[in-house]
Amino acid sequence: MKSLTSCQANRTRGGVRTVRRDPAAPGMKSLTNCQANRTRVQVCTMRRDPAAPGLKLLTSCQANRTRVGVRTVRRDPAAPGMKSLTNCQANRTRVGVRTVRRDPAAPGMESLTSCQANRTRVGVRTVRRDPAAPGMKSLTYCQANRTRVGVRTVRRDPAAPGMKSLTPCQANRTKVGVRTVRRDPAAPGMKSLTPCQANRTRVGVRAVRRDPAARGMKSLTCCQANRTRVGVRTVRRDPAAPGMKSLTNCQANRTRVGVRTVRRDPALHLACNHSHTVKTTGPEWE
Secondary structure (H helix, E strand, C coil), rough: EEEEECCCCCCCCCEEEEEECCCCCEEEEEEEEECCCCCCCEEEEEEEEECCEEEEEEEEECCCEEEEEEEEEECCCCCCCHHHHHHEEECCCEEEEEEECCCCCCCEEEEEEECCCCCCCCEEEEEECCCCCCEEEEEEEECCCCCCCEEEEEEEECCCCCCEEEECCCCCCEEECEEEEEEECCCCCCEEEEECCCCCCCEEEEEECCCCCCEEEEEEECCCCCCCCCEEEEEECCCCCCCCEEEEEEEECCCHHHHHHHEECCCCCEECCCCCCCHHHHHHHC
């Protein structure tokens, strides 16, 4: 029996979680999540059968222990890398199956097969990671009959931290576009997006800046293919005033062309009926 109590900075209890392990039933574990006043809000039971290595059963319940869902995980010791996930409803009616295959003979190769409740295949996704090329990943999407419908390649350069290139392709691996993302480790909050055509001709650049020293401050700069600035937009959110947002639109030379301020008052809730009559529920209208 183990109990975990989470507290706030002033040591006010914020939640309790109880873990029970039964020595008479190895592999049985029960998790009970409670509120600060120990009112039960959720129960989760986990069963592992020592006689069936690789079999795991997860049962989620409501506060009154009414079952809301079951998930079974199977790992076959005779087939390393093979995993099957079965999701069921509260009455254990099967609603979906997903199979994951990892081939020990092909490091980086992974296949995901999604099925319906009757195990009819609905889709396959293959992921390839090349151990000889760190940061290279290829995703292949297929239909239920394994007909290829699309390919996407992701490249991360270990020599250039923060650099990522996405290349979407058609089923015949014809390149349809490239997008490059750059994040500068020396400048936290700085991100640059460069969309390109299939022939890698640059069609636009967008820079996003977030200032760690000014929480809620974000600047978006849109440029043409030659990096000529065409517009700037600044968004400010004030942590001291939740719901307060200011939008400033500028031209390429940063000449302000418009400012819009949005205020959302958490204490004021408005509801409208079909006749557009405004009804208020805030105390300030009583």
